[in-house]
Amino acid sequence: MPLNERKKQILYAVVKEHVNNAEPVGSRTLARRYNLGFSSATIRNEMADLEEMGYLKQPHTSAGRIPSEKGYRYYVDFLMEVPALTEEEEIRLNKALKLEKMREIEQIIQNVSKGLSEITNYTSLVIAPQLTKSAFKEMRIIPIDEQRGIVVLITDTGFIKNKIINLPRMLNPQELNQVVNYLNKRLRGLAIDQVTNSLLRELKRDLFHRIEILEQAFLLLEESLSEDDNRIFLGGTTKILNQPEFKNVEKIKRLLSLFEQDSLLMSLLSSALEKKDVWVKIGKENKLKEAQECSLVTASYKVGGKTIGTIGVLGPTRMQYAKVIAIVKYFAEQLNQLF
Amino acid sequence: MPLNERKKQILYAVVKEHVNNAEPVGSRTLARRYNLGFSSATIRNEMADLEEMGYLKQPHTSAGRIPSEKGYRYYVDFLMEVPALTEEEEIRLNKALKLEKMREIEQIIQNVSKGLSEITNYTSLVIAPQLTKSAFKEMRIIPIDEQRGIVVLITDTGFIKNKIINLPRMLNPQELNQVVNYLNKRLRGLAIDQVTNSLLRELKRDLFHRIEILEQAFLLLEESLSEDDNRIFLGGTTKILNQPEFKNVEKIKRLLSLFEQDSLLMSLLSSALEKKDVWVKIGKENKLKEAQECSLVTASYKVGGKTIGTIGVLGPTRMQYAKVIAIVKYFAEQLNQLF
DNA sequence: TTTAGCACTCTTAATAAAAGAGTGCTAAGC
């Protein structure tokens, strides 16, 4: 049974009202505050229907209704209108971003994260560009002093990653060059996540007599490959605590300990990678138990058509979806343009 | 009026008991649990004295006593014994640290921070090595491709800092070298915090025709000079929430928002720099309002006699001082040896 | 089909009473 126009109106109004006030919405309130053109009794009947259909629920008998997750889902899919940002808002966002002046990736990401959380008033999550999605272009090793050097890794998407390493004593510049040249020959053009451990082992065999320097160079490669390169930046972790659903200390602790575990956050965001435009996960739609009282709005950003990172906003299930979606979308577009 | 032996015993017992249970300590409990050799009535009298002298206080009439900040201070200064770590414990700590394998500074610092918080069960703060405390040794600029290069800054303490920069188009390698050589000549041997803005302006004048590349190089220098180079690493931010004094949501929020502001944390730790061995700040001894319900145990670490960073543990005023001091001391020593 | 009216339900806030822990003081003991 599809929702008739009146039910849609009421569901819409309940969501809107509840998002603003965080309290169950009663029929009288609705009749008073929204000019729906029918009485509270009618609304009561419709609400009872909506509850039976699973779009609304009652915290307890004789309280108002709040949207169920199904209700929010319907709202997000069919009822809400994502506003285009006004010019004015765009200017404000750009001011918060100030990306033009940024050079270093880390700085950009941190700024995006901060901006997202401050404008939405929820917690933001940003995954820095993932090298694994790019292809190997070139590696160099630059000696600094007798003992140390810098390994530089360049990808086809134009990212540069570098790392200070210890150089083995007995290696002269020529030998160093040989090693580096060999590595470049073997690796050039490979997607970074194609550089498997078995390939690395093979290379190690070939170069066993230069093994030391190789080990160091490998460290950088492995780091690029490893999960913890997928660094996550959080912004406004305390923002979400202002929401009334988190006035309970136990809930706060559970959520904060989630924030401390990068790997969990990655898994939370990862499903969003490679997916469509903007992705909304409501409550239990999140696989992660710790986030099932929350909703997550994510979008990915790209370089040269390849998705290389994700930004997102985490708030309570009772979230300002339309507003957040508009903002997340905008930020992702800005990042696309930037890289 | 100095404390007699019995008062010391009682104060010691009150601190110990309260640190363990987080509840006011009554005279009867004390008489029962500690074999002090005198009755609860005697203890009551002594406690009343201690209260009048300011070492103990009552949350309300007819409750047990808890140590005042003065009481904790007396305990830290005169009563507690900082245990030497047993060999067993040292092995355990070293396992948690695993510093031997670390190369990158950031990794080391992060590991120290994690280890500190996990072993103490409080929140840890670690300031990464501060370049400003070192002297300028050498700067290099290494081109990567047509548009970009890496600036490398080397200090006399052996730290290397690098940054990817945009190279201006029209600069050929010779010119680049000239600029770099000139900068090195002017800056070599200066302490990094002596490289003031006025000196930089002067250099800019001298090199105004190569201004673009200079700007970029300066960015790195300025970054080394700027506050935000003093990066702070936090560990176990949620650990402190397990303490019963933080079962109040408002308090949690206040403390967490402190954790989000690096500059505040810096100011909290900064007084510890350059100071003696281990530094204990109890409650209101912290200048920062947000931390006045907490105690802070800090120690600095050095390279070549110069203090370049600080580690610390932040817990409730009701803290396991002896244990924490021993651990912080040990970690600082480990860092000293490492660098 | 919609709406007004009203009894009923459940939560939250406010109030009262009881239980528990610990003190402070007094007087007796060593």
Added chain:
DNA sequence: GCTTAGCACTCTTTTATTAAGAGTGCTAAA
């Protein structure tokens, strides 16, 4: 003169009771 036992008193915490408020669901009328 210091120490200890005893007991009344105080203050918090817990539990119970009541009252107020909001909102529903049902019935009957429009």
